Amino acid sequence: MSFAWLKRYMPRGLYGRAALILLLPVISVLVVVSVVSVQRLIEGVTKQMTTATAREVRLVLDPRSEPRDAAILAISVNSISQSAVPSTDIRSWYDFSGIIVIREFSRLLPTLRAVSLADSQLVSLYIQTEDGPIEVRFDRRRVSAANPHQLFVNMAVFGALMTLVAFLYLRNQLRPITRLAKAAAAFGRGERVTYRPAGANEVRAAGLAFVSMRARIERQIEQRTLMLSGVSHDMRTPLTRLRLSLAMLDDDEEREPMLRDVRDMERLLDEFLAFARDAAEGETELIDPAALIRQIVQDCERARIPATLYKIVGEGEVRLREAGIRRAVENLIGNAVRYGTRAEVSMRLTDKSLRIRVEDDGPGIPPDRREEATRAFTRLEPGRNQDKGTGVGLGLSIAADVARVHGGSLRLGQSDRLGGLCADIVIAR
Known part of the structure; x- marks a missing residue:
């Protein structure tokens, strides 16, 4: 039997699941103890006490018994009219x-005929x-235990107290995991x-x-950056002499x-340097993404790059x-106009x-x-247009890295409007 449907109702967080693991046994024990208590204490004891009291009532009502028997048994017997008899039994819910x-x-x-409680x-x-x-009137304590609800109150109070103590201890154990x-x-x-490792x-x-x-990843990133930056920097000097x-x-x-050819080599070096720079450089800050997209498109228009702003929502x-x-975004636009004739940029917040x-409208x-x-x-290039320029295959990789360090992803698909590539940078807020 599959219990996969239960997953949708389970807590997602570590604290929620820990609380569930902690509370389920406590609640189960309380339920079992409550059922046993009802069956043994309330039902069993009350039944025995009621049976004994009923025998005493029959003894008092026996014509052969003496009047003093009722007083001895602490039972009061009074004659009443027919109208004073309740039509049904009376008790609290x-x-x-x-x-x-x-x-x-x-x-x-x-x-x-009736019982009134x-x-x-x-x-x-x-x-x-x-x-x-x-x-016939007598004390309620003759037929049931006094304050039977105290057992449930004590179980609830001490169960909640022990649960709180266990949760405080468990929270200290879970805190290193959340950190x-x-x-x-x-x-x-x-x-x-x-x-700092703890726990x-x-x-x-x-x-x-x-x-x-x-530490190992940071060393690798630093070594990659130094290597690519050094190679790109050292190659600029002979390229400058060659240009002159x-x-x-x-x-x-x-x-x-x-x-x-020299300009193509310089452009390739620029791509190497852009890839060498870590995508996580700089600190995050609150910015208006709509204004940033408009500015990027305007810069492309001034540089005579066929990029237009399609839609901004939010x-x-x-x-x-x-x-x-x-x-x-500039890398995505560059790829779009390299393999197509135009690029359209949109944003949804x-x-x-x-x-x-x-x-784009490319292949x-x-x-x-x-x-x-x-x-x-x-x-x-075998699946795209090589006549539009050459590259080293870093444009989409850089865009994917940037999206990843923002907690998002780069999604590639087909454009329904233009027929070419559709590249989405999706970042969760």
């Missing part, structure tokens, strides 16, 4: 033991005799928060492994193709790294997410190669 009292008296006293201290029996109806989760999530967004041995071991992993030498040539037909500020978002979309990317396209140094 919360008086569970009264149900058993009424049931047992009705079974043991055949001439009983309106007064919590007294029991009134209305019995029909040959001389007319009589009222580790927050540190890991922050590192995934490119932020570094102070974290139980298993949690401490996981924390030490995370700290070691974070070509500028001195008199033959324009030979000079222009070689200058174009207003507000979002905590972003402005330089990273600008670089990602909701309470839950920010979506920046760039569409697009096949669905089975879209994941491969976001990897660094991956070129898909």
Whole structure:
């Protein structure tokens, strides 16, 4: 039997699940103890006491007994009129033991007409005799235990107290896990928060492994940045000399193709430098994404790049790294106009997410190669137009990295309006 449907009702957070694990046994024990108490204490004891009292009532009503017997048994017997007899049994809705009292008296006293438990201290029996109806009154403690609800009150109070104590202890055990989760999530967004392993041995071991992993990744990123920055910087000097030498040539037909090759090499170096810079550089700040998108499109128009603003939906500020978002959107626009004739940019801001979309009318990317396209140094020119320029396969990779450090993702699809590639940067708020 599958219990998969229960997952939708389970708490998502660690504290919620821990509280559920803690409360379920406590509540189960309370329910079992309550059921046993009702069956044994309330029902069993009340039944025995009611049976004994019913025998005493029969003894008092026996014509052969002496009048002093009623006084000895602390039972009051009074003659009443027919109109004073209740038409039905009387008890409070919360008086569970009264149900058993009424049931047992009705079974043991055949001439009983009604039972009144309106007064919590007294029991009134209305019995029909040959001389007319009589009222038999005696203390309620003769037929049921005094304050039977105290057991449930004590169970509830001490159960809540022990649950609170256990939850406080459990919270101290869960706090190192939540701190580790927050540190890991922050590192995934490119932020570094102070974290010191603590807690139980298993949690401490996981924390030490995370700290070691974070240090190793940071060293690799630093080495990659230094390597690419050094290579790109060292290559600019000979390229500058080569450009100056070509500028001195008199033959324009030979000079222009070689200058174009130099410009392509400089553009490739710029892409290497952009990739070498970490996507998480800079601090996040509250910015207006709509204003940023409008500014990026205006800069493209001034640079005579065929990019237009299609639609902006929603207003507000979002905590972003402005330089990273600008670089990602510019890379998507550059890819769009390289493999198509135009690019259209749109933005949608909701309470839950920010979506920046760039569409083009180019050949697009096949669905089975879209994941491969976001990897660094991956070129898909066999499936796209090579006549529009060359690249090193870093545009989509940089955009994906920027989206990832913001806690989002880069999604590639097909544009329904333009027919080419549709690239979405989706960031949760």
